Each structure stands twice: as structure tokens, then as C-alpha cells.
Amino acid sequence: MTTTTNKPTIIIDGSKGEGGGQVLRTALSLSMLLNQPIEIKNIRAGRKKPGLKRQHLTCVLAAQQICDAQVTGAELNSQHITFAPNSVQAGNYEFKIGTAGSTVLVCQTILLPLALSGKASKVKLQGGTHNGMSPSLTFLERSFMPALKSMGLNCEITTHKLGFFPAGGGSWQIDISPLASLKPCQFEQPGAELETQQSNCHSLSIIAGVRDSVANREIKAAQSLLGWSAANTEIDRAKAFGNGNSFHLSVGQGMQVAMFEQIGELGLSAERVAGRTVKALQHYLKSGAAVEEHLADQLLLPIALAGGGSFTTSALSSHTTTNINVIAQLSGIQIKTQQLNELLWKVYLD
Structure with missing residues (x-):
């Protein structure tokens, strides 16, 4: 196994930008990919309960295990870690x-x-x-x-x-x-053109220990709000540890699918669950973007590793801009953004 290099440690301020767990996850991924020692301070400083929670700690421990990293500060509520990777196995x-x-x-x-x-x-x-x-x-x-x-x-x-x-x-x-190696992606046109959006729209209600009537109401409400009675529908009666419901609307096909989702909650009607999901989908469709904002955030690291690529997105969230900055600090790769109009952004790497 390759031992940790003599590269100087890069210090990352986790309070910058959106100040959440994305800084930690991107930094860990790049640390392993570049064999670059890192130190992260002020972890999740922008959250009401800062520091490593169980999920974030598991990210650190998983990263440590796959590359036999030397780590300090890997404990619950810690706001400061060091991470010196070896080669990924x-x-x-x-x-x-x-x-x-x-x-x-x-x-x-x-x-x-x-x-x-x-x-x-x-x-x-x-x-x-x-x-x-x-x-x-x-x-x-x-x-x-x-x-x-x-x-x-x-x-x-x-x-x-x-x-x-x-x-x-x-x-x-x-x-x-x-x-x-990864190939550059090119997502600049919507996955479903206006005239085919209805036929390429898919509604999915996942239920576990929840009545079928909840799923049926969610699907019916979404169809009514969208005016897309012919949209493909699916009810997934899933096996789960506890009860739950999740409603999803997606548009697109093949390798380019935009998905919007809403968890069912006590006191939140099926119609409101569907309504929130429809609202997010409609905003995306109005923008003419190829990629919705959550997928946009997650495509940044793959684009950086591919050395090129571009996509249009309906929003440039704080998660996205923070992620761009962390990638630049650790790798020197400058992902660019350009506002095309009020509702549309282009994100690209030449």
C-alpha cells in the first residue's frame, strides 16, 4: 500500500459558504482521490447543532477504512479533524x-x-x-x-x-x-422537450405500512395540478424497517432524468405532499434547464475528475457554490458559472 505523501496539509474552513456537511464530504473524497492530507476546522459551523453527527462521522470512518487513513478528531460532535490518506483499496x-x-x-x-x-x-x-x-x-x-x-x-x-x-x-x-477515468458530460438541453414532457413524466409513491389510498391521492393530486392525466404512475409497496411514505415526480429519459421528491409527514396531507413536489417540478420546467439543483451539486466532483463537461441548471444553490470553492481549493480546478437568464445558469469546465 502506498504511504501518505509528503504533501503539505491543506486547511479547510468548514464554516465557509453554506457551512454544512457537503464541505466535509467533498473534502474527504478529494483527499483520497488526490492523496492529499487535509485538516478541516469549524465542521458544520453553519448548523444549529455543529460538528460531526452520526451520518458525518460514518462518512469519515468509511473514508478512513477504504484508504487506511491516519485520522484525528473522528468522534461525535467533533468540529475539527485531520485526515491523511493512503492509497484507496x-x-x-x-x-x-x-x-x-x-x-x-x-x-x-x-x-x-x-x-x-x-x-x-x-x-x-x-x-x-x-x-x-x-x-x-x-x-x-x-x-x-x-x-x-x-x-x-x-x-x-x-x-x-x-x-x-x-x-x-x-x-x-x-x-x-x-x-x-470519467468521460465529460454534456447536459445542456432538457431531457424531455416541451411537447414530450407529459409522456416522459413519471409519478411514484413509495409506501411502507401506509394505506394505498395515500399513494392514490398523491398521484391523483399531482395529475390534477399538472394536467397530465396520461403521465406514467407507480405505487411501490416497499419493505421498510418502519412506516413511511415518499412521493416522487421525474421527467426525462435514459441517462438524463430530473427527479423531485417529498417525504410524507404526520399532519401533512397527501395533497400537500403532491403539491410541494409539483411546485418544484414546475419551476424546473419553466427554467428550461437540463439539470435540477440537487443533481447539479452532485455533478460537480465528477466533472472536475473528468476534466471537462457542462450542464444547465435551474438554480445555483449555496451548496453548489460552496462545493465549487472546495474543489478549487483542494484541486486547483476552477469550475465556472454563467447566468444565462433569470431562471437559468450554465455550469462548465473547459
Whole structure:
């Protein structure tokens, strides 16, 4: 195994920009990919409860395990860590969060380092899959992974059971095929043109321990608000550790799918769940963007690693701008942004 290099440690201020966990995850990924020692201060300083929570700690420990890193500060509520990586080793891994924290975000922290390590890997994860505070496992499987497939990365996801907030307890596995390098992506036109948006719109209601009538009401309300009675619909009566409901609307096809989602909550009617999801979809459609804002944030690191690519997006969130800055600080790669009109941005790397 390659030992840690003599590169000087790069110090990252976790309070900058949106001040959340994205700084930590991107920094860990790039540290492993570049074999670059890092020190992160003020971790999640922008949050009401700063420092490493169970999900973030699992990200650190997962990263440490796959590259045998030398780490300090890896404990709950810590706001300061050092991370000195060795070479990433492909293999079979299992990570358990122990709460409803996002297994998807843990996966994304280690996904590209493992994919580019030269050999296949298998990762099992336990914890939250649909918690309403981060992209869900459904989003990962149906939107993010197809986009990465267009860049050459092939993965297979196997879901054993879902984990809704607050119970957690989800269990799933990702099989990662190795690749030598990522190809640049080009997502500048919507995945479904105006005249075909209706036929390419898909509504999905996931229910676990929840009546079918809830799913049917969500789908009916979304169809009514959109005026798309012919849209494809699906009810997934999922196996889960606890009860839960998640509603999804997606538009596009193939490797370019924009997805919008809303978790069902006590006191929140099925009609309001659908209404919030429809509102987000309508804003995206009005913008004419190719990529919605959550996927935009997650495509930044792949574009940097590919050495090129571009996409248009409906919003330039604080997550996105913070992520761009962290990538620049650690790698020197300058991802550019250009506002095309009131509703549309272009993000690109020449």
C-alpha cells in the first residue's frame, strides 16, 4: 500500500459558504482521490447543532477504512479533524450509521474513490434511505446513477429494505465496477422537450405500512395540478424497517432524468405532499434547464475528475457554490458559472 505523501496539509474552513456537511464530504473524497492530507476546522459551523453527527462521522470512518487513513478528531460532535490518506483499496465493505442519517451521502463520499481505484468493490450500507433532508436512495438510483453512467461509471444497486425518518434501519448494497477515468458530460438541453414532457413524466409513491389510498391521492393530486392525466404512475409497496411514505415526480429519459421528491409527514396531507413536489417540478420546467439543483451539486466532483463537461441548471444553490470553492481549493480546478437568464445558469469546465 502506498504511504501518505509528503504533501503539505491543506486547511479547510468548514464554516465557509453554506457551512454544512457537503464541505466535509467533498473534502474527504478529494483527499483520497488526490492523496492529499487535509485538516478541516469549524465542521458544520453553519448548523444549529455543529460538528460531526452520526451520518458525518460514518462518512469519515468509511473514508478512513477504504484508504487506511491516519485520522484525528473522528468522534461525535467533533468540529475539527485531520485526515491523511493512503492509497484507496477496492474490496467488500459494510458501513452502519445507526440512525436515520443518509446512507446515500455516505455512499457518495466513497463512491468515486472506489470506482477509480482499479478494481471492483461491493459496499453494504445500513441507515436512512428516505429522510427528507438529503437526496434519497430512489434519487440516487434513478437520477444520479444514470448521469454517472453517461460518464462511464456502472454500478448496480440492490435494495433490501428502506429506512424512513425517524426509524432508519434501511439496508442496501452497491456493486461498483472499476473504470480508468470519467468521460465529460454534456447536459445542456432538457431531457424531455416541451411537447414530450407529459409522456416522459413519471409519478411514484413509495409506501411502507401506509394505506394505498395515500399513494392514490398523491398521484391523483399531482395529475390534477399538472394536467397530465396520461403521465406514467407507480405505487411501490416497499419493505421498510418502519412506516413511511415518499412521493416522487421525474421527467426525462435514459441517462438524463430530473427527479423531485417529498417525504410524507404526520399532519401533512397527501395533497400537500403532491403539491410541494409539483411546485418544484414546475419551476424546473419553466427554467428550461437540463439539470435540477440537487443533481447539479452532485455533478460537480465528477466533472472536475473528468476534466471537462457542462450542464444547465435551474438554480445555483449555496451548496453548489460552496462545493465549487472546495474543489478549487483542494484541486486547483476552477469550475465556472454563467447566468444565462433569470431562471437559468450554465455550469462548465473547459
